[in-house]
Amino acid sequence: MATVNDVVIKIATVNGTGSASANGLLRKSIFRMGVPVVGKNYFPSNIQGLPTWYEIRVTGDGYHARSNRVDIMIAMNAQTYARDMAEVAPGGWLVYDSTWPRKSLLNRDDITIIGIPFSRMCNQHFDGARARILMKNIAYVGAIAALLDIDVEIITALLEETFAEKKKLVASNMEAIQLGYDYAMEHFACPLPMRVEKMNATAGQIIIDGNTAAGLGCVYAGATIGAWYPITPSTSLMDAFRDFCSHYRVDAETGKRTYCIIQAEDELAAIGMVLGASWMGARSFTPTSGPGISLMSEFIGFAYYAEIPAVIFDVQRVGPSTGMPTRTQQCDIISCAYASHGDTKHVLLFPADPAECFYMAVTAFDLAERLQTPIMVLSDLDIGMNDWMVPELEWDEDYVPDRGKVLGAEELEEMERFYRYLDVDGDGIPYRTLPGVHPKGAYFTRGSGHTKLGAYTENSADYQDVLDRLLHKWETARSLVPEAEISFSKFNKAAILTFGSGDGACKEALDRLEAHNIGLNYCCVKAFPFTDAVRDFIDTHDVVYVVEQNRDAQFRTLLINDIDADQNKLVSLLHYDGMPINAGFVVARVLEEIAKGRAA
Amino acid sequence: MSYIAKPIISHPGLPKNALGLTLRDYEGSVSTLCAGCGHDSVTAAIIQAVFELDIEPHMLAKMSGIGCSSKTPAYFVQQAHGFNSVHGRMPSVTTGANAANRDLMYIGVSGDGDSLSIGVGQFVHAIRRNLNMCYIIENNGVYGLTKGQFSASADIGSLPKKGMPNQQEPIDPVSTALSLGATYIARSFSGDKEQLVPLLKGALLHSGFSLVDIISPCVTFNDHEGSTKSYAHTRQHYHHVVNVDYIHPSEEIKASYEEGEAMPIHLHGGDTILLRKVDDSYDPTSRASAFKYLRERFNAGEITTGLLYANESRDEMHELMGNVDTPLSKLPLDELIPGKDELAKLQGGYR
Numbered sequence: 001m002a003t004v005n006d007v008v009i010k011i012a013t014v015n016g017t018g019s020a021s022a023n024g025l026l027r028k029s030i031f032r033m034g035v036p037v038v039g040k041n042y043f044p045s046n047i048q049g050l051p052t053w054y055e056i057r058v059t060g061d062g063y064h065a066r067s068n069r070v071d072i073m074i075a076m077n078a079q080t081y082a083r084d085m086a087e088v089a090p091g092g093w094l095v096y097d098s099t100w101p102r103k104s105l106l107n108r109d110d111i112t113i114i115g116i117p118f119s120r121m122c123n124q125h126f127d128g129a130r131a132r133i134l135m136k137n138i139a140y141v142g143a144i145a146a147l148l149d150i151d152v153e154i155i156t157a158l159l160e161e162t163f164a165e166k167k168k169l170v171a172s173n174m175e176a177i178q179l180g181y182d183y184a185m186e187h188f189a190c191p192l193p194m195r196v197e198k199m200n201a202t203a204g205q206i207i208i209d210g211n212t213a214a215g216l217g218c219v220y221a222g223a224t225i226g227a228w229y230p231i232t233p234s235t236s237l238m239d240a241f242r243d244f245c246s247h248y249r250v251d252a253e254t255g256k257r258t259y260c261i262i263q264a265e266d267e268l269a270a271i272g273m274v275l276g277a278s279w280m281g282a283r284s285f286t287p288t289s290g291p292g293i294s295l296m297s298e299f300i301g302f303a304y305y306a307e308i309p310a311v312i313f314d315v316q317r318v319g320p321s322t323g324m325p326t327r328t329q330q331c332d333i334i335s336c337a338y339a340s341h342g343d344t345k346h347v348l349l350f351p352a353d354p355a356e357c358f359y360m361a362v363t364a365f366d367l368a369e370r371l372q373t374p375i376m377v378l379s380d381l382d383i384g385m386n387d388w389m390v391p392e393l394e395w396d397e398d399y400v401p402d403r404g405k406v407l408g409a410e411e412l413e414e415m416e417r418f419y420r421y422l423d424v425d426g427d428g429i430p431y432r433t434l435p436g437v438h439p440k441g442a443y444f445t446r447g448s449g450h451t452k453l454g455a456y457t458e459n460s461a462d463y464q465d466v467l468d469r470l471l472h473k474w475e476t477a478r479s480l481v482p483e484a485e486i487s488f489s490k491f492n493k494a495a496i497l498t499f500g501s502g503d504g505a506c507k508e509a510l511d512r513l514e515a516h517n518i519g520l521n522y523c524c525v526k527a528f529p530f531t532d533a534v535r536d537f538i539d540t541h542d543v544v545y546v547v548e549q550n551r552d553a554q555f556r557t558l559l560i561n562d563i564d565a566d567q568n569k570l571v572s573l574l575h576y577d578g579m580p581i582n583a584g585f586v587v588a589r590v591l592e593e594i595a596k597g598r599a600a
Numbered sequence: 601m602s603y604i605a606k607p608i609i610s611h612p613g614l615p616k617n618a619l620g621l622t623l624r625d626y627e628g629s630v631s632t633l634c635a636g637c638g639h640d641s642v643t644a645a646i647i648q649a650v651f652e653l654d655i656e657p658h659m660l661a662k663m664s665g666i667g668c669s670s671k672t673p674a675y676f677v678q679q680a681h682g683f684n685s686v687h688g689r690m691p692s693v694t695t696g697a698n699a700a701n702r703d704l705m706y707i708g709v710s711g712d713g714d715s716l717s718i719g720v721g722q723f724v725h726a727i728r729r730n731l732n733m734c735y736i737i738e739n740n741g742v743y744g745l746t747k748g749q750f751s752a753s754a755d756i757g758s759l760p761k762k763g764m765p766n767q768q769e770p771i772d773p774v775s776t777a778l779s780l781g782a783t784y785i786a787r788s789f790s791g792d793k794e795q796l797v798p799l800l801k802g803a804l805l806h807s808g809f810s811l812v813d814i815i816s817p818c819v820t821f822n823d824h825e826g827s828t829k830s831y832a833h834t835r836q837h838y839h840h841v842v843n844v845d846y847i848h849p850s851e852e853i854k855a856s857y858e859e860g861e862a863m864p865i866h867l868h869g870g871d872t873i874l875l876r877k878v879d880d881s882y883d884p885t886s887r888a889s890a891f892k893y894l895r896e897r898f899n900a901g902e903i904t905t906g907l908l909y910a911n912e913s914r915d916e917m918h919e920l921m922g923n924v925d926t927p928l929s930k931l932p933l934d935e936l937i938p939g940k941d942e943l944a945k946l947q948g949g950y951r
Contacts (some may be wrong), residue, residue, distance in 0.1 A: 031951070206950035220943070222933030225699050227692075248938045256924040258931055260699045265725040269692035272685065272722070276696025279683060280704075282929040284696065298686050392947055395940040401933045434929070435681035435697070436704045439658040444674055444682040456674075 003194045005035050005060030008067050009144060011074040012084045013137070016048030019076070022137035023054040025158055026144060027387060031207055032154045034199045036062040039207070039387030040580060045232070045325045051080045058196055061511075064353060064388060064504030068582040071194055072147070074140050076118070081105050093192065095143060097136075114188055116143050121179045126172070135176040142180025149191035151198070152181065206392050210383035211287075213354040213393070214313055215240025217361025218285055219248060222401060223311070225284040227262045227273035229292065232325045233381040234315035237287035267292035271299040271310065278309040279445065281406070281434040283365050285311035290319050290332045293339060293376075300374050301340025302447040304470070307421070307430065309368035309404070311361075312376045315384040318578045327578030328381035330500055333554035336376045337528055343467065347477050348528040349377045352485075352503035355390035356526075357383065362399075363482060369404035371477050372432060380549070382501045382580040405431045412438040419443075420454035421466055428473030474529060481527035484534050488521045489514070494599045495521035495537065496590075498547040499555060501580065506547055508583035513590060520545070520590070528558060535563045538570070543599045545590060547573045549581055571598065606630050618654040626651045628675040633668060638790035638816030638831075639738045643675045645793050646707070646736075649800040650677060652846075661697060661704045665690040665719060668745060669711035669738035669816075688719025691726035694733050695917075701927040702918050705804060706733035712753040713743050716771045720752070723773075727780040727809050732916040734803040735811050737773050738790070740818040741829035748821035759826030772898070773813045778891050778909055784810030785890075785909040786844075789834055790817070792905075798873070799907060801846040807868035808916040815903060834903060841882040841893075842906035845874040865910055875907055884909055 009026070013019035020041075027039045038057040044050040057067050075084045075096040082105065088094050090110040096102065098115025106113050118136045126135045145152055155177055156170075163169040184190055215237050218226065228238045238261065245259040264270035270286045277284035288296065293314055303310050316332050318324035338345055349364055351357045357379055364375040405425075412418060412433065420443040421430045430452075433441030443454045451462040452469065485503075489510065498506045503524045510522055523537045523544075538544050538559065548555045553572040559565040573589040575581040606629055614622035626647045631640050650660065660680040662673035666687035673682045685693045690708050698706055715723045715737050726735070741754040750758075753773070754766040777785045784806040788796040796814065803810035815834050817823050823830045847864070848871075863875040875884060883889045890909050897904045924931075 202951075206947050208950050216946075220937055222936040224928040224931060224936065225696065227696060227699075248942070249936065251924065254924070255922065257922050258924050258928065258936060260918075260921060260923055260928055262695065262699060262729075264692065265721050268689060269695070269722050269725065272689045272692025273696030273699065275685075276683070276693035276698070277700040277929070278696075279693070280697045280700035280927075280929045282700035283933070284700065299689065302686050393943055395943045397940050399937075403933075433681075435661050436659055436701055439656075439679035442658055442679045442681050444684060446682075446684040447686060448684070 004197045005058055005199060007058045007071045007148065007194045007196070008055060008069050009058070009072045009074065010053055010055045010070045010084075010087070011140070012051065012053050012077045012080050014077050014079070015044055015046060015050050015052040017137065018134045019052070019054065019137045022141050023056070025138070025155065026141045027056050028158055028207070029145070029150050029155045030056065030058055030196055031202055031389070032158065033151055033196060034202050035060060035196055036201050036205070036389050037207070038064060038066060038389070040066050040382070041386060042579070043326050051077050060199060060201065062201055062389070063508045063583070065508055066580045066582050068584045072144070074144065076136070076140060085111075093147070095140070095147070114147070116180065116183050118180065121183065122176065125175060125179060131172075135172065138173050138176035139180035142177035143184040145177065146181045146184035146190045147188065147192050149195045149197070152177065202389065204392050205389050207387050207389050208354045209236070209385055209387055210351065210354040210357040210379050211237040211315065211385060212240040214287070214357040214361050214377065214379065214384070216244055216393070217358040219244045220358070220395065221283060221362040221365040223283040223285055223365060224258060225260050225262070225274070225277040225282050226286065227264050227270045227277070227284070228286050228288065229264050229267045229270050231289045231292050233317050233385045234287040234289050234292075234313060236385065237313055237315065267295035268299070271296040271312070274310045274312075275299060275303055275308050278368070279435070283311075285313065287313040287315065289315050289317050290335070291322070293332055293335055297339045298341075300346065301342060301344045303374045304340065304344045304346065305342070306445050306447055307372040307432070308445070309372055310374040311364045311368050312374055314376055314378050316378060316380040324578050326381070328501070328549065328580055329576055329578060330378070330380055330502070330549040331554070331576070332378065333550065333558060336378060337558055345474065347371065347373060347375045347481060349375065349482065350499040350526055351377060351379055351383060352500055352524055353390050354383060354388045355393060358393050360482070366402040367477070367480060370402050370480065371429060371473065372404060373473070378500060380501050386580070405429060407431050407433050407441060409438045412440040415440060419452065421450065421452045421469070423452070423469050423472070427476045428469050429476060478529040478531060481529065481531065483531055484526055484537070485524040486522065486533060486537055489519040492519055492521050493542040494545070495523060495541045495543070496545045496547060496586070497523040497525065497537070499525040502547045502549065505581040505583045505586055509586035509590070512583055512587045516591070518590070518594070528562065530559065530563045535565070538563070538565045542569060543571055544569050545573050545593070546570050547575070547581070547586055549575050551576045617651055619656060621651070621657075623647060623651050625679070626657065626677050628673075628678045631672070631675045633671065634820050636819040637668070638740065638814075638818070639669055639672050640675070641790040641793065642736065642738055642796070642814055642816055643672050645796045645800055647676050648793070648797050649804060652797070653801055653804060655705060655804075659704055661706050663690050663694045663697070663706060663708040665710055665714040667711040667714045667743070668818075669709055670714055672709050672738070688714050688717070689722055690714070691719065691722035691731070691735075695726060695729065695731055698731060698733060698917065700929040702732070702923070703927050707804065708733055708735045710735065710737050712737060712739045712741060712751040716752040716773060720771070724776065724780055727777055727782045727811070729917045730781070730783060730808045730914055730920065732808055732918070733810070734800070734806070735809065737811070737813045738816040739773065739813055739829070740816050740822055741827070742818050742822040744818050744821055755828040758828040759824070761821060761824055773811060774908060775891060775894055777811045778887055778894075781914070782811050782909070783808035783911045783914050784907070786811065786907045787813045787815070787903070787905045789815045789838055789905060791831060791835065792838075795840065795843060795905065798844045798846045802844050802867070802873040802907065805867045805869055805871045805873075807912070808914060837901055837903050839897060839902045839904050840906050841877070841879040841904055842884050842908065843876045843878060844907045845876065847872040847874055865912060867912060875910070878906070885911070
């Protein structure tokens with residue numbers, strides 16, 4: 001039976017061999033045919049020589065998660081032949097470089113082995129070791145095009161766009177495409193029963209990774225200062241900000257910059273710089289990952305208590321400790337929510353895809369200045385570094401940044417005296433002043449005990465007064481953070497609740513469970529503190545499957561802590577092997593719970 | 601840190617600076633440091649310098665970390681914003697603040713614990729960036745608030761009040777700063793206001809990173825016989841090599857510099873300082889010879905003071921980065937946002 005636009009292609013290569021551009025070309029070609037795709041990169045913490053994989057899920061239904069299945073394996077790395085072959089689903093295909101026959105190794109009889117002599121062909125047609133390696137990658141794109149019926153004209157057009165400045169490269173790349181294409185057409189029955197066909201499901205959609213989108217969001221939020229210390233998988237966020245700024249933020253006449261990126265000596269300094277800049281009134285941010293949050297924690301507590309805005313992007317990776325730096329998890333939930341010593345808690349935002357990374361970047365700056373506190377955007381490697389299809393980003397020209405309660409020179413001039421930590425409006429948010437504006441605005445910013453007037457104190461009542469007011473501010477934050485996405489499929493007492501990158505897999509799982517006649521309601525949480533709607537959602541149900549990507553059910557703990565959710569209702573579905581979560585896992589776990597007698 | 605408001609007493613006869621402010625207007629709250637603490641003398645010198653430079657109080661930012669020294673920004677220039685950060689992290693906060701607003705004058709007050717142990721990483725990197733700030737180390741060789749442990753600036757053989765003498769090599773902030781390329785490096789003594797005030801003025805006006813390492817004895821934990829950071833020891837081994845005079849712009853024409861005796865240094869903002877060499881063999885414009893001289897005098901047990909190195913030619917952080925002259929914090933956000941059409945155009949590449 002033929003399958004159209006529902007196929008997973010996995011490409012096994014060696015890192016550092018330039019396969020990324022070939023894989024991107026393949027992914028884009030399918031997308032240009034109007035077919036939704038998901039691109040996932042599984043790469044080692046290494047620069048050159050170790051196995052790496054790129055997975056393209058062709059999904060006519062437009063799902064966002066990875067599939068836990070491989071239909072076609074392009075096995076270009078002899079080191080991993082055995083495991084790559086084992087991963088192919090029964091009935092699938094394995095394409096390998098038959099320049100060196102591997103008969104004894106490639107011995108599964110429930111899949112079809114396709115040998116194409118990529119190396120031999122490329123050695124005959126191209127000169128130089130580097131060119132031969134690069135062109136071998138392009139050649140497999142050609143072979144897949146033949147096998148899956150991908151439009152070669154679209155590939156040509158993409159190459160012409162990519163190498164608009166270097167026409168010679170278009171010809172050589174096309175030659176390599178043709179080598180793979182022609183060989184496959186000649187030797188195998190093309191296309192395979194699993195193939196790609198043009199459709200119209202990508203109109204108004206783009207493909208983007210979360211770090212690029214977040215970097216762009218910082219530009220659109222008007223951020224001027226980024227301080228950071230390089231750490232996988234957050235590095236590309238600052239790279240993106242730098243690229244966008246070099247385009248949008250350099251004065252055409254003078255060549256001078258309206259942005260400042262500082263590569264700090266460590267994360268301790270990166271967050272210190274953000275606080276200094278925010279204290280001075282600039283929109284300022286730092287991207288990092290879990291280990292960076294650990295180092296920043298002292299300052300995050302300072303910012304909470306001294307009430308200084310800050311925007312922190314935590315692109316989460318697998319812990320504990322160095323963990324697996326190039327694998328994904330949602331494992332910093334608790335360390336971010338309560339970062340630092342003493343009574344501290346912080347506003348967290350949970351983007352579910354790259355588009356939300358863009359919008360939430362802007363929201364984060366608004367909230368940071370409104371609430372005068374650190375806002376952490378908790379993305380992860382899966383969102384940050386993988387290629388997601390999302391609706392085209394939109395910008396509201398009427399957007400007015402929320403700069404919060406900042407007193408200007410005129411207001412200060414008219415005041416008798418300014419006190420930094422007074423709750424004038426009853427919302428727990430005091431007024432602040434910026435240095436260099438007016439002598440009356442001066443105050444001493446400190447992390448030591450202070451009164452509501454801003455003076456140092458060791459007096460119990462005065463200290464507690466400020467601490468309680470911060471709790472009041474926390475409740476104000478609850479009313480300002482982005483609302484959860486909630487959907488009721490039908491009246492039902494069971495539901496799935498997730499956040500961040502769990503969204504794609506859960507939505508797909510809901511569809512699949514529907515096919516089992518199990519209709520679950522759904523809540524995708526967007527922020528901490530949890531809104532009243534999240535509380536009500538849990539209250540309404542008898543069973544809430546809490547889907548998260550860590551071992552210790554950190555999000556469930558947070559639900560219990562923050563809104564006193566009934567822990568007997570909260571059933572954890574935990575995925576923490578470092579790979580992005582998939583719908584099959586969610587479906588299997590829900591069915592397992594139902595089989596145990598849990599309400600559906 | 602304790603906080604005692606100062607009584608407001610009017611002194612109609614006090615001299616005023618160009619802004620019409622008196623020395624009193626540059627004071628802060630009452631110090632809660634121990635009586636006789638060197639740091640209070642440094643505070644007084646800072647007040648004097650800032651007053652005489654006619655600095656608008658709110659255009660000064662007072663930065664600090666944690667420790668006795670870091671409390672002192674509360675004791676001067678009440679009408680300046682202060683930022684008492686976390687231990688050893690004053691340089692990063694100052695870097696961010698300065699990145700956001702280059703129009704303010706930044707004075708950071710730190711100590712030997714804050715800068716040479718917990719904060720040594722941030723100290724050295726602020727120097728590498730040539731951050732435009734005046735960085736003061738109130739150097740007493742001990743941790744005061746935790747009751748007298750040695751700091752990283754304690755000399756070998758220096759005796760604590762109780763226990764064994766220090767055996768570890770000291771970190772000398774001056775030679776550290778020299779090796780890292782700091783562009784204004786001075787050392788002084790809290791007990792020598794006459795030398796200190798002009799050094800501070802030069803440091804405040806210098807464009808780039810200026811370090812003023814001030815031996816500032818701890819009367820409670822490190823002022824005893826056998827300590828190399830006591831008042832008595834410092835007075836005995838204190839050695840001026842270069843003194844500095846600050847020349848007010850209005851006085852510059854009148855000042856005469858005799859060849860070989862005094863050397864004017866023209867600062868970026870248009871001010872001038874005058875170096876007066878006490879020791880002719882000292883060259884404060886050469887890192888290599890300064891380093892050699894300082895090492896030799898240190899080995900001989902001397903504490904060399906004065907303006908030890910000055911270089912007005914190197915660009916400070918903003919100049920190195922090519923940033924606009926307007927403080928980044930003052931750019932209107934709507935001018936920074938590329939807008940709807942640009943976003944649509946950009947996304948053509950994401951299809």
